[in-house]
Amino acid sequence: xxxxxxxxxxxxxxxxxxxxxxxxxxxxxxxxxxxxxxxxxxxxxxxxxxxxxxxxxxxxxxxxxxxxxxxxxxxxxxxxxxxxxxxxxxxxxxxxxxxxxxxxxxxxxxxxxxxxxxxxxxxxxxxxxxxxxxxxxxxxxxxxxxxxxxxxxxxxxxxxxxxxxxxxxxxxxxxxxxxxxxxxxxxxxxxxxxxxxxxxxxxxxxxxxxxxxxxxxxxxxxxxxxxxxxxxxxxxxxxxxxxxxxxxxxxxxxxxxxxxxxxxxxxxxxxxxxxxxxxxxxxxxxxxxxxxxxxxxxxxxxxxxx
Amino acid sequence: xxxxxxxxxxxxxxxxxxxxxxxxxxxxxxxxxxxxxxxxxxxxxxxxxxxxxxxxxxxxxxxxxxxxxxxxxxxxxxxxxxxxxxxxxxxxxxxxxxxxxxxxxxxxxxxxxxxxxxxxxxxxxxxxxxxxxxxxxxxxxxxxxxxxxxxxxxxxxxxxxxxxxxxxxxxxxxxxxxxxxxxxxxxxxxxxxxxxxxxxxxxxxxxxxxxxxxxxxxxxxxxxxxxxxxxxxxxxxxxxxxxxxxxxxxxxxxxxxxxxxxxxxxxxxxxxxxxxxxxxxxxxxxxxxxxxxxxxxxxxxxxxxxxxxxxxxxxxxxxxxxxxxxxxxxxxxxxxxxxxxxxxxxxxxxxxxxxxxxxxxxxxxxxxxxxxxxxxxxxxxxxxxxxxxxxxxxxxxxxxxxxxxxxxxxxxxxxxxxxxxxxxxxxxxxxxxxxxxxxxxxxxxxxxxx
Numbered sequence: 001x002x003x004x005x006x007x008x009x010x011x012x013x014x015x016x017x018x019x020x021x022x023x024x025x026x027x028x029x030x031x032x033x034x035x036x037x038x039x040x041x042x043x044x045x046x047x048x049x050x051x052x053x054x055x056x057x058x059x060x061x062x063x064x065x066x067x068x069x070x071x072x073x074x075x076x077x078x079x080x081x082x083x084x085x086x087x088x089x090x091x092x093x094x095x096x097x098x099x100x101x102x103x104x105x106x107x108x109x110x111x112x113x114x115x116x117x118x119x120x121x122x123x124x125x126x127x128x129x130x131x132x133x134x135x136x137x138x139x140x141x142x143x144x145x146x147x148x149x150x151x152x153x154x155x156x157x158x159x160x161x162x163x164x165x166x167x168x169x170x171x172x173x174x175x176x177x178x179x180x181x182x183x184x185x186x187x188x189x190x191x192x193x194x195x196x197x198x199x200x201x202x203x204x205x206x207x208x209x210x211x212x213x214x215x216x217x218x219x220x221x222x223x224x225x226x227x228x229x230x231x232x233x234x235x236x237x238x239x240x241x242x243x244x245x246x247x248x249x250x251x252x253x254x255x256x257x258x259x260x261x262x263x264x265x266x267x268x269x270x271x272x273x274x275x276x277x278x279x280x281x282x283x284x285x286x287x288x289x290x291x292x293x294x295x296x297x298x299x300x301x302x303x304x305x306x
Numbered sequence: 307x308x309x310x311x312x313x314x315x316x317x318x319x320x321x322x323x324x325x326x327x328x329x330x331x332x333x334x335x336x337x338x339x340x341x342x343x344x345x346x347x348x349x350x351x352x353x354x355x356x357x358x359x360x361x362x363x364x365x366x367x368x369x370x371x372x373x374x375x376x377x378x379x380x381x382x383x384x385x386x387x388x389x390x391x392x393x394x395x396x397x398x399x400x401x402x403x404x405x406x407x408x409x410x411x412x413x414x415x416x417x418x419x420x421x422x423x424x425x426x427x428x429x430x431x432x433x434x435x436x437x438x439x440x441x442x443x444x445x446x447x448x449x450x451x452x453x454x455x456x457x458x459x460x461x462x463x464x465x466x467x468x469x470x471x472x473x474x475x476x477x478x479x480x481x482x483x484x485x486x487x488x489x490x491x492x493x494x495x496x497x498x499x500x501x502x503x504x505x506x507x508x509x510x511x512x513x514x515x516x517x518x519x520x521x522x523x524x525x526x527x528x529x530x531x532x533x534x535x536x537x538x539x540x541x542x543x544x545x546x547x548x549x550x551x552x553x554x555x556x557x558x559x560x561x562x563x564x565x566x567x568x569x570x571x572x573x574x575x576x577x578x579x580x581x582x583x584x585x586x587x588x589x590x591x592x593x594x595x596x597x598x599x600x601x602x603x604x605x606x607x608x609x610x611x612x613x614x615x616x617x618x619x620x621x622x623x624x625x626x627x628x629x630x631x632x633x634x635x636x637x638x639x640x641x642x643x644x645x646x647x648x649x650x651x652x653x654x655x656x657x658x659x660x661x662x663x664x665x666x667x668x669x670x671x672x673x674x675x676x677x678x679x680x681x682x683x684x685x686x687x688x689x690x691x692x693x694x695x696x697x698x699x700x701x702x703x704x705x706x707x708x709x710x711x712x713x714x715x716x717x718x719x720x721x722x723x724x725x726x727x728x729x730x731x732x733x734x735x736x737x738x739x740x741x742x743x744x745x746x747x748x749x750x751x752x753x754x755x756x
Contacts, residue, residue, distance in 0.1 A: 119699075119702070119703065120703070121699055121700070121702050122702060123699075134699075136699060145548065145549065148455060148456070149455075149456050149457060149458070149547065149548075150453065150456055151448055151452060151453055151456040151458035151459050151462075152444075152447045152448060152451040152452065152453065152456075153451050153453050154447075154451075169444070169447060169451060170440070170441065170444075171439055171440070171441050171444045171445065171447050171448065172370070172439050172440015172441040172444075173438070173439055173440070173458060174380045174381060174440065175456070175457075175458055175544070177377070177380040178380060178381060178545075178548055178550060178694065179547075179548045179549075181548075181549040181550070181697075181698050182698065182699060183377070183378065183697045183698075183699060185377075186377050187370070187376075187377055187380060187440065188369070188440070189369055189370045189371040189373075189375070189376065190368050190369040190370070190371025190372075191368075191369065191371075192371065193371070214441075215369045215440070216369055216370065216439075216440030216441040217440060217441060218440075277698065280549055
């Protein structure tokens with residue numbers, strides 16, 4: 001019984017040393033790269049470049065040959081950005097169904113191309129009216145029906161207005177999905193819902209991903225907290241060629257679509273901003289500007305030019 | 307060898323009286339060995355359960371992707387089956403509490419059957435909800451991170467309470483019978499004798515023990531009625547607390563409770579027919595019982611019909627935008643065949659047939675009850691699925707299959723296995739314990755003799 005004990009201790013020390021070296025190298029994300037730590041050291045040292053530009057040397061045996069799906073985020077899902085109240089304004093008069101937001105969202109969240117947290121819907125208010133395109137992300141409601149019904153507190157309201165999800169706590173009952181009147185939430189029914197081939201993974205520039213995917217749990221638009229926390233715009237906003245999306249802070253009363261920066265309260269007042277299905281009382285944090293200048297006749301084709 | 311006796315106190319003199327249980331009661335009602343058909347039935351149930359277990363294994367391995375549920379139809383037959391089982395379980399409180407407190411005499415031979423149906427179906431209601439979870443391994447999160455604001459937590463609380471009280475309502479009146487089994491079935495296998503002895507809790511037939519049993523039953527019977535209303539009301543609130551069309555209804559609580567009593571009464575009628583024919587209990591479960599249950603079923607069906615009128619005709623009169631689409635899919639759309647079959651075959655026609663005395667004879671009412679129970683199962687599917695397929699923002703840019711919900715073989719196998727499980731529990735119970743309360747029947751014959 002003595003020998004295994006020592007072996008365990010040695011393994012523990014080795015693990016600790018490797019982990020310590022990695023932390024010292026400032027590579028929190030690289031812990032994903034470590035495979036089974038108990039494999040025998042080969043003596044071959046490999047130099048790695050950490051995300052913040054430092055070179056660390058580790059034994060070849062601790063490197064997993066497979067490419068990690070994405071770097072593990074050190075983002076705390078239960079913590080909002082202090083002092084902010086995020087808000088989005090979607091100008092329906094500009095949306096021409098380019099679907100770049102959809103694509104950018106998939107990429108940002110390491111999802112297959114047919115899956116994303118934002119939808120572009122063709123809406124028609126009455127048979128006589130001309131249809132228009134309406135992108136719908138999660139509305140991050142201030143009175144969120146999804147948060148109300150969660151039995152385990154796996155979805156919650158953050159101080160910055162975002163409705164977050166803790167995929168480590170979600171039990172997969174899907175009550176939030178039926179409670180959301182806007183169908184903003186998607187479920188990881190199986191791995192194919194988020195599985196990417198290594199080529200697809202390589203095609204995506206590795207960045208700190210927004211959230212990770214867990215089978216049997218719920219996901220949705222998260223307003224890209226890694227970018228917003230860094231004072232950058234969410235990817236759907238940046239990707240839109242028509243400048244449909246404006247993102248900003250209610251506290252500062254400012255929104256931007258990357259090209260122009262506007263005063264939130266003034267835009268909502270001047271352009272008659274509204275919220276979808278306001279009568280439900282969910283108080284969304286996503287506003288719409290009315291679909292003026294509609295296409296006539298309406299075309300279903302995707303258009304990217306302004 | 308003790309002769310089996312029951313004890314009672316003469317209300318006038320206060321003297322303790324011991325009555326011998328008639329031998330014929332013991333011969334008829336003590337548990338019997340399985341017949342060949344009984345054994346075949348058990349093997350059949352076990353096979354269905356094994357297939358269901360395999361289906362669940364594939365679901366555990368691959369995730370809920372093996373079902374046909376997707377982001378829009380995110381609840382399916384697991385949830386409707388859960389609602390069905392909760393509904394059926396209400397029969398326990400109907401027969402053993404409502405009919406007891408209203409002093410209905412003919413209920414005695416039906417009490418234990420309905421209570422075991424209640425316990426078996428509430429057990430599988432709880433299990434099927436775990437099957438529906440995306441992460442059953444995190445079930446403990448409900449207890450560690452539970453939030454009382456969530457209707458799911460209310461359901462967890464009332465279902466566990468209802469389960470406990472139902473078990474007690476089954477077990478406490480079983481005590482004197484367990485003692486009879488302990489004393490009479492001396493030829494049974496050793497583990498069975500141990501079971502009877504252990505679970506009889508040293509029953510000695512003293513007047514004090516009878517008093518405790520009778521008092522406890524009274525307290526539990528009063529307790530179980532609000533609980534029964536709660537479990538099904540809370541279950542309806544899983545739907546009614548959302549904004550969804552067809553669910554956003556203040557009628558949902560009573561509508562569900564009424565439907566549950568109807569389905570439960572039909573279930574107990576169907577099962578008591580099988581038990582009576584299989585174990586030759588015509589002396590105890592008489593044609594009169596079927597007649598009474600038939601009348602009760604008419605009453606309960608009419609109440610349910612009333613709530614159905616409120617639930618469908620009132621919104622149907624207004625035909626609000628999205629709600630109208632959902633109602634049209636039920637009235638004339640792709641759910642119309644199922645909807646009208648359920649409403650006509652499972653609700654209207656049974657009421658008409660059961661109004662006639664001939665319709666309340668054992669065989670017709672047995673067939674009607676089965677139709678009512680099947681209708682009740684599909685009714686719950688009609689409550690869950692069409693609503694989810696009619697979201698406020700129309701479904702777009704999704705695979706064609708997402709517009710429909712057609713349960714996969716795994717879903718059918720698991721659902722069938724849960725039904726088989728209910729029958730299995732009932733069958734095991736009947737094999738081990740008297741399905742009709744011997745001591746209460748003896749008491750009744752004693753009172754009649756006086």
